[in-house]
Amino acid sequence: CSVAAYRLLLHPLSNIPGPKLAAITRLYEFYFDCILAGKFGFQIEQLHKQYGPIMRIGPNEVHISDPDHFETLHNVTNRIDKDQWYYRFVGSQDAGFGTGDADLHRIRRKAMNRFFASSAISNLEPSSREKVQKMCRRLQEMRKDGRPVNLSNAFRCLAADSVTYYCMPQGFNLLDSIDFAEDYNRQARTISYIAVWHRHIPIIFPIFMRMPRWFVKMTFTEGGLLAFDFQTDLARQSASAVHAENRSDISVLDGIINSEFLPESDKTVGRITQEARTLVGAGSETTGSSLEMIAYHVLANPPVFQHLRNELSETVSKFGQNSLTSYSTLQHLPYLTAVINEGLRLSNSVSGRLCRVDHHNAQLYKSYTLPPGTVISMNLRSSHTDPSIFHDPLDFKPDRWLKDTESKMLEKYFIPFGRGSRSCIGKSLAMMNLYLTTANLFFHFVPQLYETTLKDIEMEHDFFAPFPPHESKGLRVILK
Numbered sequence: 001c002s003v004a005a006y007r008l009l010l011h012p013l014s015n016i017p018g019p020k021l022a023a024i025t026r027l028y029e030f031y032f033d034c035i036l037a038g039k040f041g042f043q044i045e046q047l048h049k050q051y052g053p054i055m056r057i058g059p060n061e062v063h064i065s066d067p068d069h070f071e072t073l074h075n076v077t078n079r080i081d082k083d084q085w086y087y088r089f090v091g092s093q094d095a096g097f098g099t100g101d102a103d104l105h106r107i108r109r110k111a112m113n114r115f116f117a118s119s120a121i122s123n124l125e126p127s128s129r130e131k132v133q134k135m136c137r138r139l140q141e142m143r144k145d146g147r148p149v150n151l152s153n154a155f156r157c158l159a160a161d162s163v164t165y166y167c168m169p170q171g172f173n174l175l176d177s178i179d180f181a182e183d184y185n186r187q188a189r190t191i192s193y194i195a196v197w198h199r200h201i202p203i204i205f206p207i208f209m210r211m212p213r214w215f216v217k218m219t220f221t222e223g224g225l226l227a228f229d230f231q232t233d234l235a236r237q238s239a240s241a242v243h244a245e246n247r248s249d250i251s252v253l254d255g256i257i258n259s260e261f262l263p264e265s266d267k268t269v270g271r272i273t274q275e276a277r278t279l280v281g282a283g284s285e286t287t288g289s290s291l292e293m294i295a296y297h298v299l300a301n302p303p304v305f306q307h308l309r310n311e312l313s314e315t316v317s318k319f320g321q322n323s324l325t326s327y328s329t330l331q332h333l334p335y336l337t338a339v340i341n342e343g344l345r346l347s348n349s350v351s352g353r354l355c356r357v358d359h360h361n362a363q364l365y366k367s368y369t370l371p372p373g374t375v376i377s378m379n380l381r382s383s384h385t386d387p388s389i390f391h392d393p394l395d396f397k398p399d400r401w402l403k404d405t406e407s408k409m410l411e412k413y414f415i416p417f418g419r420g421s422r423s424c425i426g427k428s429l430a431m432m433n434l435y436l437t438t439a440n441l442f443f444h445f446v447p448q449l450y451e452t453t454l455k456d457i458e459m460e461h462d463f464f465a466p467f468p469p470h471e472s473k474g475l476r477v478i479l480k
């Protein structure tokens, strides 16, 4: 009772509006995220309508919904940390992604930077091209059968193969699996839900990983068993990379282990497994769900599909068929770019709030002073769906990116990869895959939606990444 009274009446954040229960206890968040399965983000959205742009959503956390404030908080000069409590959800607080301390993060990120610089990603273009062509070959075979094809799974296989081929000593080769790795995609959902629980009860992940496989098989769903096998494989690959006698410098993971910037204490099997887990997790679901959103809206809007196809056909007649596999050509196609931007805006592939904390200085928001140590969170969705910036924000309208002056203004608020020192390291790789895949899919195929509505791909559960309703079968099409 005294803790509750202190938090409500005497705590430095007691003047910030918000639900009283959330100010008293984290159990408020626990209820929405764990019991209701990924609903806290939706609740925050509702609460902002009642309490305004800043509100207290935890004993020591405020959430701000104000697109103009995003860059103030997330910029390269701000020496601001990630909140350790929040980011422990993936069990990877020592990976670059989950590292709290800004200075330590800088060193860990430096060990990976050279792999994700634009020049390194250009060298990766033949490999990305080869994967997109492989996916298209598989789709061509399936077209002959006339049966529905699950594009949600196909896109996630492509993204996972791309990121594991580059980051891990051995790629996953999911594009070779008969059903586009239905299993792999199911496990991503399970592991993300476990991760949300782990945030509140941080022994869940280690207990899960220490269980004997037969026990997991007996007690968990099939998705749980697949998640277990997948995590075990990541740990096995990381261990063999750390212990390898003749290590190459080809994969990102090998590069991290060889890095001169990192102390030996950062090269343990445990930490390298954490890097592997977050790189693969951050790289596959995000690119997969962005492609899914792009493809759904293009197919659900025939004039958009026609406009895109015309642009691609003109490009092929002007520069030849190879232009479809040239990233530098595709990047300059205005309509393709507009379609991809609009898909990234609506997919919000990182749906969870981004929690930051300044341990050294007070932060200001309007008339409020947030003392050092306050967790300040914001999400990407509130910028991307603000009707005063993006008119008819829930509609897929590539044309909004075609008007020069409007598009310049929109770019300021377009933040699918975050901003500042903690922004996405894999942006260039992701963009290359989005361009190559979208162009080739819509040039070579005329897919028709099959028993798929927006409900099948829209976020119903926010596990940091967005997931549709459990019963959704994903984006399915008949290929013509």
Ligand code: HEM
Pocket: 096, 097, 098, 109, 163, 167, 278, 279, 280, 282, 283, 284, 286, 287, 290, 349, 350, 354, 415, 416, 417, 418, 421, 422, 423, 424, 425, 426, 427, 429, 430
């Ligand atoms: C469309 C695809 C993608 C989107 C929308 C996306 C978005 C984001 C966002 C918003 C963040 C910031 C998260 C935070 O502040 O907590 C982030 C971080 C990160 N992303 Fe991505 N991402 C994508 C693809 C990728 C790919 C392909 C990789 C490659 C492996 C990757 C690796 C990472 C890593 C390692 C971080 C942590 C960066 C750090 O803290 O230094 N992402 N991403």
